[in-house]
Amino acid sequence: ALPDWIEEAMRYLLEMCNDIQWTALLLKWVELESQLGFLKGRSRSNQLSVTNRPAQIGIWIHQSRPWDAMPVIGHNVVEDYSILWWLWWRSLQPAWRAETLSRDLRGKGQFTWQETRKGSSSGFFLVILSLGWWL
Incomplete structure:
Protein backbone atom coordinates (compact mmCIF):
# COMPACT_ATOMS: atom_id res chain seq x y z
CA ALA A 1 0.00 0.00 0.00
CA LEU A 2 1.09 3.53 -0.71
CA PRO A 3 1.52 6.08 2.06
CA ASP A 4 -1.58 8.24 2.59
CA TRP A 5 0.08 11.42 1.34
CA ILE A 6 1.05 9.75 -1.96
CA GLU A 7 -2.45 8.37 -2.49
CA GLU A 8 -3.88 11.83 -1.83
CA ALA A 9 -1.33 13.46 -4.13
CA MET A 10 -2.04 10.94 -6.90
CA ARG A 11 -5.76 11.67 -6.76
CA TYR A 12 -5.08 15.37 -7.15
CA LEU A 13 -2.35 14.99 -9.79
CA LEU A 14 -4.43 12.64 -11.93
CA GLU A 31 8.37 4.16 -8.51
CA LEU A 32 11.05 6.67 -7.42
CA GLU A 33 9.37 7.16 -4.05
CA SER A 34 9.29 3.38 -3.63
CA GLN A 35 12.99 3.05 -4.50
CA LEU A 36 13.77 5.71 -1.90
CA GLY A 37 11.75 3.87 0.73
CA PHE A 38 8.66 6.10 0.87
CA LEU A 39 10.42 8.66 3.02
CA LYS A 40 8.35 10.37 5.67
CA GLY A 41 8.57 13.83 7.12
CA ARG A 42 10.24 16.89 5.76
CA SER A 43 13.90 16.32 6.57
CA ARG A 44 16.22 18.89 5.01
CA SER A 45 18.13 16.05 3.35
CA ASN A 46 15.00 15.25 1.32
CA GLN A 47 14.27 18.83 0.28
CA LEU A 48 14.98 20.16 -3.16
CA SER A 49 16.98 23.35 -3.47
CA VAL A 50 14.94 26.54 -3.31
CA THR A 51 17.37 28.41 -5.60
CA ASN A 52 15.26 30.04 -8.33
CA ARG A 53 12.20 28.10 -7.21
CA PRO A 54 9.01 29.95 -8.18
CA ALA A 55 7.52 31.81 -5.20
CA GLN A 56 4.15 30.10 -5.66
CA ILE A 57 5.66 26.81 -4.47
CA GLY A 58 6.97 28.32 -1.25
CA ILE A 59 3.70 30.12 -0.61
CA TRP A 60 1.74 26.88 -1.03
CA ILE A 61 4.13 25.07 1.34
CA HIS A 62 3.90 27.83 3.97
CA GLN A 63 0.10 27.68 3.78
CA SER A 64 0.30 24.04 4.98
CA ARG A 65 0.00 22.56 1.48
CA PRO A 66 -3.76 22.85 0.99
CA TRP A 67 -5.04 20.63 -1.83
CA ASP A 68 -8.03 22.91 -2.28
CA ALA A 69 -6.00 26.12 -2.59
CA MET A 70 -3.43 25.57 -5.31
CA PRO A 71 -1.87 28.60 -6.98
CA VAL A 72 -3.40 29.68 -10.26
CA ILE A 73 -0.72 30.33 -12.84
CA SER A 91 19.73 24.18 -10.83
CA LEU A 92 18.65 20.66 -9.84
CA THR A 100 21.94 21.75 -22.54
CA LEU A 101 19.17 19.89 -20.70
CA SER A 102 20.13 16.98 -22.91
CA ARG A 103 17.75 14.03 -22.89
CA ASP A 104 20.82 11.77 -23.01
CA LEU A 105 20.88 10.52 -19.42
CA ARG A 106 24.22 8.77 -19.70
CA GLY A 107 26.15 11.94 -19.05
CA LYS A 108 29.81 12.67 -19.32
CA GLY A 109 32.12 11.17 -16.72
CA GLN A 110 31.16 10.91 -13.07
CA PHE A 111 27.95 12.55 -11.97
CA THR A 112 25.20 12.24 -9.43
CA TRP A 113 21.49 12.95 -9.34
CA GLN A 114 21.65 13.84 -5.63
CA GLU A 115 20.01 17.26 -6.09
CA THR A 116 17.05 15.77 -7.95
CA ARG A 117 16.69 12.27 -6.52
CA LYS A 118 14.82 13.30 -3.39
CA GLY A 119 11.75 11.62 -2.00
CA SER A 120 8.99 12.81 0.33
CA SER A 121 6.52 15.64 -0.01
CA SER A 122 9.45 18.09 -0.14
CA GLY A 123 11.27 16.20 -2.88
CA PHE A 124 10.66 15.49 -6.56
CA PHE A 125 6.94 15.61 -5.89
CA LEU A 126 7.21 19.43 -5.87
CA VAL A 127 8.68 19.43 -9.38
CA ILE A 128 5.74 17.40 -10.67
CA LEU A 129 3.10 19.33 -8.76
CA SER A 130 4.45 22.72 -9.85
CA LEU A 131 4.66 21.52 -13.44
CA GLY A 132 1.01 20.50 -13.17
CA TRP A 133 0.04 24.01 -12.06
CA TRP A 134 1.46 25.22 -15.33
CA LEU A 135 -0.61 22.85 -17.50
Missing part, protein backbone atom coordinates in the same frame (compact mmCIF):
# COMPACT_ATOMS: atom_id res chain seq x y z
CA GLU A 15 -7.20 15.25 -12.03
CA MET A 16 -4.79 17.83 -13.45
CA CYS A 17 -4.40 16.17 -16.82
CA ASN A 18 -5.76 13.15 -18.72
CA ASP A 19 -2.71 12.77 -20.96
CA ILE A 20 -1.09 9.32 -21.03
CA GLN A 21 2.39 10.85 -20.72
CA TRP A 22 1.33 12.71 -17.57
CA THR A 23 0.03 9.45 -16.09
CA ALA A 24 3.28 7.70 -17.05
CA LEU A 25 5.24 10.45 -15.29
CA LEU A 26 3.17 10.00 -12.14
CA LEU A 27 3.77 6.25 -12.16
CA LYS A 28 7.53 6.84 -12.52
CA TRP A 29 7.35 9.26 -9.59
CA VAL A 30 5.67 6.61 -7.40
CA GLY A 74 -2.72 32.78 -14.90
CA HIS A 75 -1.74 34.76 -17.98
CA ASN A 76 -0.46 37.62 -15.82
CA VAL A 77 2.25 35.48 -14.16
CA VAL A 78 2.82 32.56 -16.52
CA GLU A 79 5.87 34.09 -18.22
CA ASP A 80 7.69 34.86 -14.95
CA TYR A 81 6.64 31.50 -13.51
CA SER A 82 7.92 29.60 -16.53
CA ILE A 83 11.28 31.39 -16.49
CA LEU A 84 11.80 30.70 -12.79
CA TRP A 85 10.56 27.12 -13.09
CA TRP A 86 13.13 26.36 -15.81
CA LEU A 87 15.92 28.08 -13.86
CA TRP A 88 14.98 26.02 -10.81
CA TRP A 89 14.88 22.82 -12.88
CA ARG A 90 18.32 23.57 -14.30
CA GLN A 93 20.49 19.00 -12.74
CA PRO A 94 24.00 17.51 -12.73
CA ALA A 95 26.49 20.07 -14.07
CA TRP A 96 26.97 18.27 -17.41
CA ARG A 97 23.23 18.43 -18.10
CA ALA A 98 22.36 21.87 -16.75
CA GLU A 99 23.62 23.74 -19.79
